[in-house]
Amino acid sequence: MKKVLKGNEALAYAAKLARPGVVAAYPITPSTTFPEKISEFVANGELDAEFIPVESEHSAMSACIGAAATGVRTVTATASQGLALMHEVLFIASGMRLPIVLAIGNRALSAPINIWCDHQDTISQRDTGWLQFYAESNQEALDLMLIAFKVAEDKRVLLPAMVGIDAFVLTHTMEPVDVPEQGEVDDFLGEYRPEHAYLDPERPITQGSFGYPEHYMEFKYGQWLAMEKAKRVIDEVFEEFARRFGRKYSKISTFGVEDADVVLITMGSMSGTAREAIRKMREDGLKVGLIKLTVYRPFPKEEMVEAVKNAKVVCVLDRNVSFGFGGAVYGELAAVLNNLPERPKVYDFIIGLGGRDVTRDDIRTVAEMGLKAAKGESIPEINWVNVDKEAVEKSEGVMR
Amino acid sequence: MKEITKGAIIYEPQNTYTYLTGGWRTFRPVINYEKCIRCYICWTYCPEPAIFKRKPAGEPVPNERVAEKDVVYIDYDHCKGCGICVAECPVKAIEFVKEEK
Amino acid sequence: MIDLNREKDMPWEERSLFGPGHRGCAGCPVPAIVRWVLRYVGPEAIAVSATGCLEVFSTPYPTTAWGVPWIHVAFENAAAVASGVERALRKLGRKGKVVAFVGDGGTYDIGLQALSGMLERGHNVMYVLYDNEAYMNTGIQRSGGTPRGAWTTTSPPGCERPLGKEEPKKPIVKIAAAHNIPYAATANIAYMADFKRKVQKAASIEGPTFLQVFSPCVPGWRMDPSNTVKIMKLAVETGIFVLYEVENGDWKNLKVTYRPRVFKPVEEYLKLQGRFRHVLKDPELLRTVQEDVDAQLRELGLK
Numbered sequence: 001m002k003k004v005l006k007g008n009e010a011l012a013y014a015a016k017l018a019r020p021g022v023v024a025a026y027p028i029t030p031s032t033t034f035p036e037k038i039s040e041f042v043a044n045g046e047l048d049a050e051f052i053p054v055e056s057e058h059s060a061m062s063a064c065i066g067a068a069a070t071g072v073r074t075v076t077a078t079a080s081q082g083l084a085l086m087h088e089v090l091f092i093a094s095g096m097r098l099p100i101v102l103a104i105g106n107r108a109l110s111a112p113i114n115i116w117c118d119h120q121d122t123i124s125q126r127d128t129g130w131l132q133f134y135a136e137s138n139q140e141a142l143d144l145m146l147i148a149f150k151v152a153e154d155k156r157v158l159l160p161a162m163v164g165i166d167a168f169v170l171t172h173t174m175e176p177v178d179v180p181e182q183g184e185v186d187d188f189l190g191e192y193r194p195e196h197a198y199l200d201p202e203r204p205i206t207q208g209s210f211g212y213p214e215h216y217m218e219f220k221y222g223q224w225l226a227m228e229k230a231k232r233v234i235d236e237v238f239e240e241f242a243r244r245f246g247r248k249y250s251k252i253s254t255f256g257v258e259d260a261d262v263v264l265i266t267m268g269s270m271s272g273t274a275r276e277a278i279r280k281m282r283e284d285g286l287k288v289g290l291i292k293l294t295v296y297r298p299f300p301k302e303e304m305v306e307a308v309k310n311a312k313v314v315c316v317l318d319r320n321v322s323f324g325f326g327g328a329v330y331g332e333l334a335a336v337l338n339n340l341p342e343r344p345k346v347y348d349f350i351i352g353l354g355g356r357d358v359t360r361d362d363i364r365t366v367a368e369m370g371l372k373a374a375k376g377e378s379i380p381e382i383n384w385v386n387v388d389k390e391a392v393e394k395s396e397g398v399m400r
Numbered sequence: 401m402k403e404i405t406k407g408a409i410i411y412e413p414q415n416t417y418t419y420l421t422g423g424w425r426t427f428r429p430v431i432n433y434e435k436c437i438r439c440y441i442c443w444t445y446c447p448e449p450a451i452f453k454r455k456p457a458g459e460p461v462p463n464e465r466v467a468e469k470d471v472v473y474i475d476y477d478h479c480k481g482c483g484i485c486v487a488e489c490p491v492k493a494i495e496f497v498k499e500e501k
Numbered sequence: 502m503i504d505l506n507r508e509k510d511m512p513w514e515e516r517s518l519f520g521p522g523h524r525g526c527a528g529c530p531v532p533a534i535v536r537w538v539l540r541y542v543g544p545e546a547i548a549v550s551a552t553g554c555l556e557v558f559s560t561p562y563p564t565t566a567w568g569v570p571w572i573h574v575a576f577e578n579a580a581a582v583a584s585g586v587e588r589a590l591r592k593l594g595r596k597g598k599v600v601a602f603v604g605d606g607g608t609y610d611i612g613l614q615a616l617s618g619m620l621e622r623g624h625n626v627m628y629v630l631y632d633n634e635a636y637m638n639t640g641i642q643r644s645g646g647t648p649r650g651a652w653t654t655t656s657p658p659g660c661e662r663p664l665g666k667e668e669p670k671k672p673i674v675k676i677a678a679a680h681n682i683p684y685a686a687t688a689n690i691a692y693m694a695d696f697k698r699k700v701q702k703a704a705s706i707e708g709p710t711f712l713q714v715f716s717p718c719v720p721g722w723r724m725d726p727s728n729t730v731k732i733m734k735l736a737v738e739t740g741i742f743v744l745y746e747v748e749n750g751d752w753k754n755l756k757v758t759y760r761p762r763v764f765k766p767v768e769e770y771l772k773l774q775g776r777f778r779h780v781l782k783d784p785e786l787l788r789t790v791q792e793d794v795d796a797q798l799r800e801l802g803l804k
Contacts, residue, residue: 024581204568208556209408222404475521482727484730
């Protein structure tokens, strides 16, 4: 059924359709609507779940772990500082192999405090052993949530998954969304029936044991293997989703990369802007292409390597930054390309932090710099787009 | 090959008994059944537990009234020699003996 | 030697349910406390622990001392995890009584937020605090549950600070009761009848309950391991640890469930523990500790 939904509502509908047993959530801008909608669904009988209005995000994830370990499907949502507060327990959820799904309204991290979009919050959690999906639209937000449940709960995977949607640009913007019927989702997901982790007086198992050096590394390797297997499981689930619901997803989506000298890489809502700008540039005869990452963890190494193979230059648009190094996607792409006999040059463009709009002009600027590099001109390795550098250098006291 | 489970879950309950903590002792408690009134206070407080009950099998008794009651025995594979049983026995029926080499 | 097959035919209260072979210190009462709580709660017990002594010494992979289902997640979230387990059981319609076993570390300080949230939301969880009065697992550092005058590694007595820990012990049962929960009480396994009644009462309540269980620590209190039960008794006989219960947050009408006919001087309790050695040497400090005890007894209507 087609509805006009804000991104947050789409996430809440996806959660409702998945029939979770327990939802433990704490409000934070811009994800507040999620617990609000869930408690509304529970209160009016639309959702038969236990809603726990916990007293912090750390407790939200902890309660979800307790519930998942007991054997029910769980889901929650947060953003930014809330996700940062969950940091400790995210590793634990993954280590305990509990397929919890977490919806994130991608928002900048303090300081200074900022409620608008960038990817720093989820990127900062890339080492936690969680699958990561990024949505370009509210339709993708809903669909990727359902897909996340299925991949996470697959017996070959059993890892938690997070789905990121940009703060305000998606969370609070209304878009038409095709909401699947409950029956269709029931057929797609089935019930969560864990064989490994469930607490029952009939079955005295111990979860969360103490791992000495003799065993710890093997457990970590187990998570590693599960992530590797997830690559195949994700493709299978994307296939099944397409058959059932008519929308085909892939780990990366490409546009014009076959003949492009310069390929831009994006994640999240800026992908739509980029596609428009690049379409115009191609009409103007510029050989530019686009790759949008939908799956970031596991890093779609094989697909990326294949997609950039004809390019001379890759410009990564990172809506995040690791101070002292550069953007995450840039760093990881450069690493996977490094040992290939032939590879494009990779440049980093830090863009759109703290909700700064990513405009078509910005995309054009990036592409033009890439084209210069493709001609052999030297451009900086790491670039900050649309930043008043002079003002900063004045306050930092940096001499030109 | 090591035994590895997903999530480090342990499926067999109470299997720590395979680890013999009896080696921790420097003193060992020895029960004198002639004095033991079968009050089970030692059994109540032994932390391990290293004191168990079983049906009597001809052990000496202090009086006829307790002849049919379960006797306590010490599991020396696990007794850590804390001495709580020695200290708490109301009739001082447990001796604390230095371990031989 | 434990025979789990034989135990299957035994009544629940006779089963071992925990250990042996765990790495608890010789003389540590926590395994006995856990065992007796589980025995009196019954076969529906599902245990939750925070990081701490109990968790670490009871579950060295691939072995576990636990004979009931058990989960551990982190240090500060036992109450939050217990909340999630409890609601999941309710959703599944599955039997289970959630019992949280948490040390003073995971309760008084870092775990206080999660505890307060769980109590406020009214979850059906029995929270058992094994109070050994310091962060013992990490090596005897002071906690909000350390009593005034105790030596710990982060409250060592010195010429500038002769008392050791200077701050009073947080009134954790009062804090729990302030949430108006159905039942909060202190308990001590040296007083088994009282302990049994309280555990069974808490277990029978559908709602949050809180038990503070007195738990001497052999290395942390610098005591002889054979004195564990003796010290538990002296704590009550001297008024250091009063056995009482509070129903529905009615602190004014708190019920003392055992009182010694005459309170012994607090010295009797302190002298068995090396952590108070500096107090026993100095009459001023000894008077401070006795005053703390007297103040507590007055508040509880016992003096």
